[in-house]
Amino acid sequence: MKRTVTVLAALLFTALMLPAASMAEEAYPAKPITGIVPMAAGGSTDLLARTVERFWTKYSKQPLVVVNKPGGGGVVGTEGVVRSRPDGYTLYLGYGSGHDVVMPSLQKMPYDPLKDLVPVARLSIHSVVIVTGANSPFNSIKDVVAWSKKEGKPVTTAVSVKAGAVDLALTSFGKAAGINIVTVPFSGGAEATTALAGGHLMIGGGHPSEIIPHIKAGRFKALAVALPQRDPTLPDVPTLREQGIDVATWGSIKGVAAPAGTPKEVIEYLEGTLKKVCSDPEFVKAMANMNQPIMYQGSEEFGKFIQQATADYLEIIKRLNITIN
Amino acid sequence: MDRAERISSVVLVVFGVFVAAYSRHYLKLGLMITPDAGFLPYGIGIALAALGAIWFVSTFIGRMAREAGGAKGGVGEAGGESAPDRALLLSRMLPGVLLIILYAWLFERAGYPLSTVLFMVGWQKIVEREGWLKTAVIALLSAAAMYTLFVYLLRVYLPTGSWFS
Amino acid sequence: MEIFSGLINGFSIALTPVNVLFAFIGAILGTAVGVLPGLGPAATIALLLPATYAISSPVTAIILMAGIFYGSQYGGSTTSILLNLPGEASSVVTCIDGYKMAQKGRAGAALGIAAIGSFVAGTIGIVGMTLFAPKIAGFALSFGPPEKFSLAMVGLLMAVTLSSGSVVKGLIMMALGLLLASVGLDPISGKTRFAFGVIELQGGFDFVTLAMGVFGLGEIFTGLESAAKSEIVTTKVGQVWPTMKDWVASRMAILRGTLIGFFIGIIPGGGAVISSLVSYAVEKRVSKRPEEFGQGAIEGVAGPESANNAASSSSFIPLLTLGIPGNASIAMIFAALMIKGVTPGPFLIQEHPEVFWGVIASMYIGNVMLLVLNLPLVGLWVQLVRVPFGILAPVIILFTAIGSYSIQGQVFDIYSLIGFGLFGYLLRKLKFELGPLVLAFVLGPMIEGSMRRSLLISGGSFMIFVTHPISMALIGLFALLVLGQVLAMFRKKPLLET
Numbered sequence: 002m003k004r005t006v007t008v009l010a011a012l013l014f015t016a017l018m019l020p021a022a023s024m025a026e027e028a029y030p031a032k033p034i035t036g037i038v039p040m041a042a043g044g045s046t047d048l049l050a051r052t053v054e055r056f057w058t059k060y061s062k063q064p065l066v067v068v069n070k071p072g073g074g075g076v077v078g079t080e081g082v083v084r085s086r087p088d089g090y091t092l093y094l095g096y097g098s099g100h101d102v103v104m105p106s107l108q109k110m111p112y113d114p115l116k117d118l119v120p121v122a123r124l125s126i127h128s129v130v131i132v133t134g135a136n137s138p139f140n141s142i143k144d145v146v147a148w149s150k151k152e153g154k155p156v157t158t159a160v161s162v163k164a165g166a167v168d169l170a171l172t173s174f175g176k177a178a179g180i181n182i183v184t185v186p187f188s189g190g191a192e193a194t195t196a197l198a199g200g201h202l203m204i205g206g207g208h209p210s211e212i213i214p215h216i217k218a219g220r221f222k223a224l225a226v227a228l229p230q231r232d233p234t235l236p237d238v239p240t241l242r243e244q245g246i247d248v249a250t251w252g253s254i255k256g257v258a259a260p261a262g263t264p265k266e267v268i269e270y271l272e273g274t275l276k277k278v279c280s281d282p283e284f285v286k287a288m289a290n291m292n293q294p295i296m297y298q299g300s301e302e303f304g305k306f307i308q309q310a311t312a313d314y315l316e317i318i319k320r321l322n323i324t325i326n
Numbered sequence: 327m328d329r330a331e332r333i334s335s336v337v338l339v340v341f342g343v344f345v346a347a348y349s350r351h352y353l354k355l356g357l358m359i360t361p362d363a364g365f366l367p368y369g370i371g372i373a374l375a376a377l378g379a380i381w382f383v384s385t386f387i388g389r390m391a392r393e394a395g396g397a398k399g400g401v402g403e404a405g406g407e408s409a410p411d412r413a414l415l416l417s418r419m420l421p422g423v424l425l426i427i428l429y430a431w432l433f434e435r436a437g438y439p440l441s442t443v444l445f446m447v448g449w450q451k452i453v454e455r456e457g458w459l460k461t462a463v464i465a466l467l468s469a470a471a472m473y474t475l476f477v478y479l480l481r482v483y484l485p486t487g488s489w490f491s
Numbered sequence: 492m493e494i495f496s497g498l499i500n501g502f503s504i505a506l507t508p509v510n511v512l513f514a515f516i517g518a519i520l521g522t523a524v525g526v527l528p529g530l531g532p533a534a535t536i537a538l539l540l541p542a543t544y545a546i547s548s549p550v551t552a553i554i555l556m557a558g559i560f561y562g563s564q565y566g567g568s569t570t571s572i573l574l575n576l577p578g579e580a581s582s583v584v585t586c587i588d589g590y591k592m593a594q595k596g597r598a599g600a601a602l603g604i605a606a607i608g609s610f611v612a613g614t615i616g617i618v619g620m621t622l623f624a625p626k627i628a629g630f631a632l633s634f635g636p637p638e639k640f641s642l643a644m645v646g647l648l649m650a651v652t653l654s655s656g657s658v659v660k661g662l663i664m665m666a667l668g669l670l671l672a673s674v675g676l677d678p679i680s681g682k683t684r685f686a687f688g689v690i691e692l693q694g695g696f697d698f699v700t701l702a703m704g705v706f707g708l709g710e711i712f713t714g715l716e717s718a719a720k721s722e723i724v725t726t727k728v729g730q731v732w733p734t735m736k737d738w739v740a741s742r743m744a745i746l747r748g749t750l751i752g753f754f755i756g757i758i759p760g761g762g763a764v765i766s767s768l769v770s771y772a773v774e775k776r777v778s779k780r781p782e783e784f785g786q787g788a789i790e791g792v793a794g795p796e797s798a799n800n801a802a803s804s805s806s807f808i809p810l811l812t813l814g815i816p817g818n819a820s821i822a823m824i825f826a827a828l829m830i831k832g833v834t835p836g837p838f839l840i841q842e843h844p845e846v847f848w849g850v851i852a853s854m855y856i857g858n859v860m861l862l863v864l865n866l867p868l869v870g871l872w873v874q875l876v877r878v879p880f881g882i883l884a885p886v887i888i889l890f891t892a893i894g895s896y897s898i899q900g901q902v903f904d905i906y907s908l909i910g911f912g913l914f915g916y917l918l919r920k921l922k923f924e925l926g927p928l929v930l931a932f933v934l935g936p937m938i939e940g941s942m943r944r945s946l947l948i949s950g951g952s953f954m955i956f957v958t959h960p961i962s963m964a965l966i967g968l969f970a971l972l973v974l975g976q977v978l979a980m981f982r983k984k985p986l987l988e989t
Contacts, residue, residue: 042537043822048829055544055830069537070899072694073676073683080690081899108681111690157948163681185636185947188678188940191822195759195815201635202948214814218837290832334921338663345670353684360951363682366939370670377663384659419715423909426708426888430905433896446885453715454881464882468889475527476893484893 029089029267030063036094036257039078041071041189045127045210048291049255050094053124053275056284060277067094071189074162075100076111083112087260089267096120097254097307099165106315107164107324118258120307121268122275123298125288127208128252129170129227130235134200135220142178142225142244145204149180156182159197159205161190166253167206169314169323170227173248174241176321197221208253209234213292228252234292250317251310256303272300331385338378346371421452438484442469497840498621501848504550505856513546513555514853518860521562522868525569528576528703528891532563533819534898540827549831550849553824557850558857560820561613561803564763565861568605568796569872573598574887576707580698580933581763581799584771586706587926588784588791595787600733602869604741604789605796607733610862612749612797616804617854619753625840627805628812631757636948637955639760640941641965643934646765648972649772650930661927664918668931669938671696679943691903699898701932703891704908705925709915711884716916732869733789741793744774748797756802759809759817763802764933770798804854810835811847 038050050067057065070078075098085091101114133139139148149156156175160168163186175182185202187193190211197205198220209232215221223238229249231240241248257275259268278284279297288295298306317323349355349364349371356362425448432441446465450456456464477484504510524535536556543552567582572589585605592601619627634642647665654661674685675695686692733741748770755766774794775784784791809815814836816822828835833843840847875883895904918925949955957963 041822042533042819043816043825043829048826051540051826051830054541064541066541067537070694074678074681076676077694080693084690111693155950163678183947183950185944186679186681187944191816192760195632196635198813198815199632199635201637214834214836218814287830287832290834291829331921334917348685353682357951360946361943363677363680363684367670367673367684370666370673373666374663374670377659377666380659381663415716419712422715423712423913426892426909426912427906429892430902430909433892433902433905438893442889445889449885450881453885456881468886471886472889472893476897484896 029270030061032090033064033066034090034092036065036067036092037078037082038067038069038094039071039073039075039081039100040069040095040098041191042069044190045208045291045293046095046098046253046255048210049125049288049293052284052287052291053094053278055287056278056281057274059281060274065092074104074165076104079114079118080111082258083117083260085260087262087264089259089263089271091260092121092271093118093258094255096256096258097123097310099162099167099169099253102251102254102307102311103166103169103314103318104164105311106318115308115311117261119261119263119268119300120303121257121259121300122272123254123256123296123303123306124275124279125255125293126252126296127166127210127255127293128232129167129206129250130209130212130232130238131171131174131204131206131224131227131241132197132212132216132221133204133224134197135222136200137203137222139204139224140222141239142174142241142246145224146178146180154181156180156204157202158182158184159193159202160184160186161193161207162186162188166250167193167208169317170248170250170252171204171206172323173250173317173321174227174246176323177241177246177248210292233294248317248321251313254307254310256298256307268300328385332382335378335382335385338381339375342371342373342375342378344371345374418453422449425449425452434485437486438472439469439486442472494621497844497848498852500844501850501852502855504845504849505554505852509548510551510554510849510853511856513551514558514857515860517555517558518562518857518864521559521564522566522861522864524559525563525566525578527566528570528578528699528707528887528894530894530897531579531699531820532560533823535559535563536820536823536827540823543827544830549828549833549843550846550853552827552831553846553850554853554857556820556824556827557807557854560824561800561854561857562861564613564800564803565606565609565865567799568609568792569602572601572605572792573872573875574707575710576887576891577702577929579763579799580702580929581767581795581802583702583764583926583929583933584767584795585792587771588786588788591785591787592789592792597787599869599873600737600789601792602872603733603866604737604793606862606865606869608741608745608748608793608797609800610858611745612752612801613804613858613861614855615749616753616756616801617851617858620804620808620854621851624808625812625837627757628808628837630754631759631809631813631815631817633961634758635959636941636944637959637962638965639758639937640945641956641962641969642755642758642765643937643941645965645969645972646768647931647934647938648969648976649765649768650927650934651976652772652775654924654927656922656924660923664923664925664927665931668928669935671701671928672932672935673939678940679947689903691901694899696907696932697895697898697904698929698933700895700904700907701911702929703895704911705915705918705929707887707891708908708912709919709925711887712912712916713919714880714884737789740789744770744790744794745797747773747777748794749801751794752798752801753805755798756805757808757817759806759815760937762806762817763799764930766798766802767795768930770794807850807854811839811850812837814839 036050038047040046054065054067070081079093082091082093139145158171160171168184171184190207194207194211198215212221225241225244226232226238227241227250279295346368349368353364354362355364355368425445429441429445443465446468447461450461450464524530524532536559546552567578568585570576570578571582571585572593575586575590577583577586589601651661676683676693683693751770752766756762771791774790775781806817806821809817810821810825816825833846892905895908945955956966
């Protein structure tokens, strides 16, 4: 009896080992690539990632699989990528967001977004737009400033996450204009814009893809854009600088990153494929539909851009004396 | 059971105090007007300590001391309020818990098929004291079922074992 | 009248062979997902999202995903009743009386009533959607932080009514539930709480891991320790169908649950859970035999199950009419629509009427399919309890372990599961009730977050909770209920008894 069992066990063991052993070394990519989005589903980053996912298979033999890992304002999911194996099968979609370029200058992070991640390509930039409810008495940034100075009351502002790009932009606006802005953070852009749409706060900040539908529905009025120059998706909205407030931020940058140590050939393959996706006419149409501009940059340029953006954010934080309280 | 309740209630009081202290010191309370991260946990810590104290006192007075072991309805009442049976605790529950811990430890290292099989074999042999044939059948079927369900149907990623790659 | 023509158009789309097929697949998958502990509809929809890119018509894709979503509400009650294992937050309440009924051999009746109640509620909910969708949408928007706080507090109070034992122990459970919920990153201050340097704790605990551990594993550990070779359900399988008496008792519960679920479900975030809680509390309060609740009162299953199904129907309303997703599964459906170039929102009815009406029509069909699927299955499920403990228990352990792992792909979640299991075992031994713990955990973030946001908005003034009319109404309700509880306590229930 015992011998039979031993033989059975040995056979079983072998049978189970076979699948693992049969994975020979193939050229990259040999299996599906996981793209981690450290934000909730349905948000602007998630939509961008899924649109890329959809067109990816046209240009690569292995699919890109989007996985949401929200939590910690984006830190939890990103950390997961940082600690994964740098073999090119785990990527971070959404690199350049608030928690990568803004948060490190405000609080301690469990990893270094500049050193622990390798930039692969930039896909888009989600600028920060300041909006208010359609029924609100404000029609321009000047109105907001004037009201606050006259009434002496704080301006309640909806922002997506604490210490994110939107929070930073609005806090900077408050400091530069010399008024009291109270930022109320939510758990993501969708929740923040919903609260604003319900009229529970005076103004709010969001990305074009989140707020343009509300503008079209007649629920929001756009007051300003926090970019150095006007946003192509909202050409009629003046920038903060045009209205006399010296604040310009890069908004939330959306790119792709891989863990540090990922081989160069892998990065090159990825940036090349992403470039093809960004040039695809159907992709262009889909992005336009979602009000997300396509702003492709290859790995090296993107790396420099991220460094620059982080420095720019640090400069604003220092100049206006911004801390998270 | 009274003794267990007394010890537990004291533990709870200590725990509550710890939570309150940690919240106050590390997380900051903020002002009543704008509560900070530690505000709610601080309140909870104090509440737990207070409730624990009431619980402790109640094990001496009132109905609880008089009615030992009267089971009432509600979620989680499994019936049978006797003190745990030492023998069963050691021969079934402890190995069971250890097996699950072992399963978790092996999961990513040995891969899910092997871990599942080993877990099932361990369970059937140690916890249930089944014969080898029945054990082998159950173990193989379980592993197959997990595969079909999670990997094939639901396309969930399960690790195939870092030891083997 | 355009509603009528829209609906006719919708049915013509929903009844095409392709769409019927996908509705069916969605229903089956949804039921399976609901039955399986660990995997939820949101995760399943996420997995299927890439597959939907290949489906050319957006209507078909949404029909599939919607089917999975409301299908899972049907399946979720199965494990709650049979194994005391809630698959979703909204099924926790069903465990209370459902499992007791199963232990008395009445699993079939419970499952049957749950299925039928779900069907009635789902259908009425869809009718409500059809007739009132655009008008009610504004209602969803009016729930800002103060209103959400008040609503969640009412929900929390309802959770207290779930416990039929000692009030002190119930409060301890609630406090612990709130504490567990605060582990992880605090969205308002940006600080991490109680993580003690452990990376995996930064995201906090997951409901599934907590519920599976405390209910499922806890039950198994207790079973291991209490008998040498036992069955998980020690009584015989009684009748398989609900009796006439069950029907009569459940009728009103189903209707009330539907109404409660429909309105509360529209509110983004927490709709289904709170509605199941409120429904249970309402049933207990209007019942002529409230002492039966907690012992296997069928209204305690009929009401909450209807409520959570009505809520899952009405949670589509903010999505389709405003473009606002109310929970994780709906957010996935939102993403799918956006990717297909269909922007959900007030213009959806005008720009893509076939999507709006097609989905609604398909929901009618889907609910019928689910009823037809689930009723015969009741007989099958009931046999499940006959499987010997020695096989059932380890299989449940495997399912819940792999299920927990699959949420984030971390082994840490399996360890948490075990930890919660031991915790659940301890709680049972010390005669605590698990319901308030789990429910406080679910409601915690909403309560704390909404309160702090409200205070930020009001500049520190607590008056905001009463100056907003909806919030004031809810606070008033809360006060009345507390008063009622206190009076009841002084009249008969002792404070500290077992």
